[in-house]
Amino acid sequence: MRRSTGRGIRALTAGVVVALTGLVPAGPATAATLACGQTITQSTVLDNDLGPCLQHGIVIGADGITLDLNGHTVSGGPGGNDGAGVLVRNRTGVTVRNGTVRAFDIGVAIDGGSANTVTGVVARDNVGGIGSIGGDGIAIMSSQGNRIIGNETHNNAPFSGIGLYSRRDSAHPGTPGVARDNLIANNSVTGNIIGRDRVSPTDTDNDGIRVENDAVFNTFENNRVVGNGLDGISLFADTADNIVRGNTVQANGFYRTTARRGSGIIVFTRSTRNVVENNLVTGNADSGIDIRPPLSTFPGATNNRIVNNTAVGNSVRPFIPSPVFGPSFDLKDANPGCDDNTWLANRYRTFNQACVTTGGQQV
Numbered sequence: 098m099r100r101s102t103g104r105g106i107r108a109l110t111a112g113v114v115v116a117l118t119g120l121v122p123a124g125p126a127t128a129a130t131l132a133c134g135q136t137i138t139q140s141t142v143l144d145n146d147l148g149p150c151l152q153h154g155i156v157i158g159a160d161g162i163t164l165d166l167n168g169h170t171v172s173g174g175p176g177g178n179d180g181a182g183v184l185v186r187n188r189t190g191v192t193v194r195n196g197t198v199r200a201f202d203i204g205v206a207i208d209g210g211s212a213n214t215v216t217g218v219v220a221r222d223n224v225g226g227i228g229s230i231g232g233d234g235i236a237i238m239s240s241q242g243n244r245i246i247g248n249e250t251h252n253n254a255p256f257s258g259i260g261l262y263s264r265r266d267s268a269h270p271g272t273p274g275v276a277r278d279n280l281i282a283n284n285s286v287t288g289n290i291i292g293r294d295r296v297s298p299t300d301t302d303n304d305g306i307r308v309e310n311d312a313v314f315n316t317f318e319n320n321r322v323v324g325n326g327l328d329g330i331s332l333f334a335d336t337a338d339n340i341v342r343g344n345t346v347q348a349n350g351f352y353r354t355t356a357r358r359g360s361g362i363i364v365f366t367r368s369t370r371n372v373v374e375n376n377l378v379t380g381n382a383d384s385g386i387d388i389r390p391p392l393s394t395f396p397g398a399t400n401n402r403i404v405n406n407t408a409v410g411n412s413v414r415p416f417i418p419s420p421v422f423g424p425s426f427d428l429k430d431a432n433p434g435c436d437d438n439t440w441l442a443n444r445y446r447t448f449n450q451a452c453v454t455t456g457g458q459q460v
Contacts, residue, residue: 148172166196173201177226181206202231254291257307290326298352301326350382358382385411390431
């Protein structure tokens with residue numbers, strides 16, 4: 098199910114934001130006790146746990162500053178529709194680090210801007226409220242050159258642990274544009290299973306790492322993606338030139354009960370020139386690596402390179418009969434003759450057609 102991104106991050110643009118008195122741009126980090134919804138314009142070391150917040154936790158109000166959560170927890174309210182734990186909107190060169198953000202619509206949201214860093218953050222239990230576009234531990238919307246490194250995302254819903262999205266609708270706040278040139282590395286993305294009802298994993302669409310339409314030139318490297326509701330790493334239609342490298346993708350896809358179960362790494366129709374290499378993909382409910390075929394008048398996923406992966410012990414659950422998805426395998430390319438996809442030197446146990454086995458090893 099494609100997430101609608103045309104609305105912008107509505108829940109993240111409402112409400113009154115209170116300025117932090119006395120802070121000015123630049124200068125050394127200042128220790129501060131903050132209140133919910135405050136905007137900081139100077140590098141700040143958080144001095145307190147914060148929350149429950151009903152509309153945003155902390156808002157970044159200047160370029161080039163650092164928010165050090167200093168081991169503290171920023172918490173949202175119990176009812177949802179409470180915005181972002183940390184909102185970085187149309188900012189450049191910001192760093193958010195070292196703390197926990199929980200129980201918001203989105204844990205950390207980068208909306209527009211560029212070259213921001215999120216590191217050492219635990220984003221957990223962030224569940225998008227009904228009517229909100231939220232639903233991720235960490236989300237990048239129409240922003241470029243960001244670094245999401247060394248974080249933990251757990252039990253976020255209903256979309257992903259880490260999500261990349263591209264806004265198409267200029268009528269809503271934020272700058273339209275693609276999510277591109279972002280680095281998502283060394284993160285632990287686990288147990289994001291809750292579904293569209295925001296309560297249970299029933300009929301979940303929740304991915305570990307979710308890369309939606311038009312995201313290009315992003316790198317997903319050395320992440321641990323384990324036990325998520327639907328797919329481990331999902332490249333949606335019209336994604337291109339992304340690199341998925343060196344990730345451990347295990348035990349995803351056990352919570353979808355209609356249409357299909359979840360795969361380890363899936364590349365959807367109309368995606369092209371993506372590279373999937375050197376990943377360990379094991380124990381996923383549906384296929385290990387799944388390259389999707391043409392759909393209606395749209396071309397399949399073509400001109401992708403799938404190289405040097407180990408995909409064994411997948412297809413753990415019997416496939417759900419479907420005219421669209423069909424049986425599951427460790428290596429699966431549903432394009433006839435693999436079309437223009439290159440498969441090379443992968444290790445596997447099961448496969449759906451000979452072209453996915455080129456130069457590989459069956460174990």
